[in-house]
Amino acid sequence: xxxxxxxxxxxxxxxxxxxxxxxxxxxxxxxxxxxxxxxxxxxxxxxxxxxxxxxxxxxxxxxxxxxxxxxxxxxxxxxxxxxxxxxxxxxxxxxxxxxxxxxxxxxxxxxxxxxxxxxxxxxxxxxxxxxxxxxxxxxxxxxxxxxxxxxxxxxxxxx
Numbered sequence: 001x002x003x004x005x006x007x008x009x010x011x012x013x014x015x016x017x018x019x020x021x022x023x024x025x026x027x028x029x030x031x032x033x034x035x036x037x038x039x040x041x042x043x044x045x046x047x048x049x050x051x052x053x054x055x056x057x058x059x060x061x062x063x064x065x066x067x068x069x070x071x072x073x074x075x076x077x078x079x080x081x082x083x084x085x086x087x088x089x090x091x092x093x094x095x096x097x098x099x100x101x102x103x104x105x106x107x108x109x110x111x112x113x114x115x116x117x118x119x120x121x122x123x124x125x126x127x128x129x130x131x132x133x134x135x136x137x138x139x140x141x142x143x144x145x146x147x148x149x150x151x152x153x154x155x156x157x158x159x
Contacts, residue, residue: 005115006124008039008047013131050114057107058135073105082113087125094129099142107132126150 034044094100112120112128130150133143
């Protein structure tokens with residue numbers, strides 16, 4: 001079985017992110033546990049680097065001026081190659097219903113591009129969005145909606 005960064009991140013999220021006490025564990029202990037679960041060391045290290053970059057990017061977003069809501073997002077050719085029309089449309093949908101703000105969208109795109117895959121599926125994108133929302137203060141309702149969407153594939157309606 002060939003695991004990638006997202007597989008490690010999903011495992012971490014499902015097994016450690018719901019319990020605040022486990023979140024505070026030493027990263028080295030988590031790495032040993034991930035290795036014992038069968039993940040390759042290289043992918044574990046990449047996953048932890050991905051999470052560190054997520055935290056750094058979020059800090060940078062708080063220091064930047066607000067995005068102009070009238071702006072239009074143009075995807076680069078590399079982004080279009082990695083995220084198909086369905087993924088890009090889903091990001092637009094989440095913006096329109098208020099689950100993602102413009103800064104959150106940019107963070108999702110950045111973290112999606114940081115995955116070491118040629119393409120990202122819609123299901124993988126949903127996991128990235130979930131991880132980004134989990135780490136953003138004040139996004140609890142949006143996180144809960146997205147979590148329902150990821151774990152329970154029945155369509156949801158935003159009110």
